[in-house]
Amino acid sequence: MTNVEPDIRNELTALLPNLRAFSNSLTRNRDLADDLVQETLIKAWKNQDRFIPGSNLKAWLFTILRNTYLTHLRRRKFEAEDVNGELVQQLSVEASQGAHMDLIDFSEALARLPREQREAILLVGAEGFSHEDAALMCGCAVGTMKSRVNRARNKLSEILGLQDADGGESSSLSATITQHLVQP
Amino acid sequence: MSGNRELPDEAAKRTTSELSANLSKGNSSTDGAPLDGGVELASEARDVIARQLRKAYDARLNEPVPDKFAKLLEALSKGDGS
Numbered sequence: 001m002t003n004v005e006p007d008i009r010n011e012l013t014a015l016l017p018n019l020r021a022f023s024n025s026l027t028r029n030r031d032l033a034d035d036l037v038q039e040t041l042i043k044a045w046k047n048q049d050r051f052i053p054g055s056n057l058k059a060w061l062f063t064i065l066r067n068t069y070l071t072h073l074r075r076r077k078f079e080a081e082d083v084n085g086e087l088v089q090q091l092s093v094e095a096s097q098g099a100h101m102d103l104i105d106f107s108e109a110l111a112r113l114p115r116e117q118r119e120a121i122l123l124v125g126a127e128g129f130s131h132e133d134a135a136l137m138c139g140c141a142v143g144t145m146k147s148r149v150n151r152a153r154n155k156l157s158e159i160l161g162l163q164d165a166d167g168g169e170s171s172s173l174s175a176t177i178t179q180h181l182v183q184p
Numbered sequence: 185m186s187g188n189r190e191l192p193d194e195a196a197k198r199t200t201s202e203l204s205a206n207l208s209k210g211n212s213s214t215d216g217a218p219l220d221g222g223v224e225l226a227s228e229a230r231d232v233i234a235r236q237l238r239k240a241y242d243a244r245l246n247e248p249v250p251d252k253f254a255k256l257l258e259a260l261s262k263g264d265g266s
Contacts, residue, residue, distance in 0.1 A: 009257050016253055021244035038256060045260040106236040125234060126241035153225060153233055160236075162229045 008048055011057055012041060018058060018127065023065055025122050028111050036072070040065040059129065063137045066119065109159040113152050120148035121156070 019040060023033035043064050044051070051060055110118060116138075123134040124145070135145040156162075225233075 009261055012257060013254065016249045017245045017247070020247065020249065021241055024244050025241065034250070034252075037253065041253065041256055042260065045257075107240045110237070110240065121237065122241070125237050153230065156233050156237075157225055157229050160233075162225075162232060 008045070008051075012044065012061075015058055015061060019061060019065060022062060022122060022127065023069075025107075025110065025126070026066075026069060026115070026119055032072070036065055036068050039068050043068070056133065058127075059133050059137055062123070062127070062129075066137060106156075106160070109156055112159055113155055117148050117152035117155065120145055121152035124149050125153075 016037070019037045020033060023036045023040075024030060027033045027036065040061060044061055051057065110121075113121070119138065120134065123129045123137065124131060129137070131142050131145045131149070135142045138145065140148075
């Protein structure tokens with residue numbers, strides 16, 4: 001082993017909260033999330049010679065984790081996610097019928113997004129990656145990543161009742177915004 | 185890829201407005217036309233979503249990390265993590 005190892009170990013340790021937060025948010029399954037993080041650490045350790053010093057370690061780890069998750073989904077063939085957005089549409093109807101943000105937990109709303117949109121808004125909106133970096137990590141064009149983020153945001157807005165189905169502001173938007181902006 | 189390595193607490197310290205701005209960067213194409221992704225949300229709605237996303241994600245970021253990960257890294261550093 002090289003003398004680089006202590007640095008890598010420290011950096012991996014420092015990034016564990018981010019890896020677990022992303023994995024949990026992506027999979028919505030704590031056991032699976034931790035298994036993915038564990039596998040990511042092992043892969044990163046064994047392939048650390050492929051990591052370019054000075055490049056973005058967090059992006060590299062997130063890419064490994066995401067690819068590991070996709071491999072898991074293919075292997076298990078259980079991508080029983082809302083590919084067609086039917087559940088989102090259903091929830092949007094419920095939201096437009098008077099559901100309030102308080103009644104729908106944000107994490108639950110996030111979980112209702114199709115996987116690609118969920119990972120897009122997590123990477124850009126929560127982890128702060130640039131659209132360019134997120135696109136590289138997900139193997140798509142920058143414009144595609146921007147569209148995914150935009151769709152995710154719009155669907156979240158619909159689910160949470162911030163926007164009517166036709167894209168206009170919901171009648172309760174002002175009250176909802178006021179309430180949430182004044183919260184600490 | 186950016187060249188800087190960002191520590192986890194740095195991301196956690198980002199303000200909602202910074203992340204909201206990050207979300208807004210991709211809000212339109214280079215010619216100003218709306219992106220393929222639906223209507224453009226009001227800035228207030230974007231702020232609410234950014235704030236709630238930050239809150240939900242921070243809750244996960246602040247969860248204690250189980251000891252098993254430190255033990256795994258220790259095992260890997262000793263060469264017996266296969």
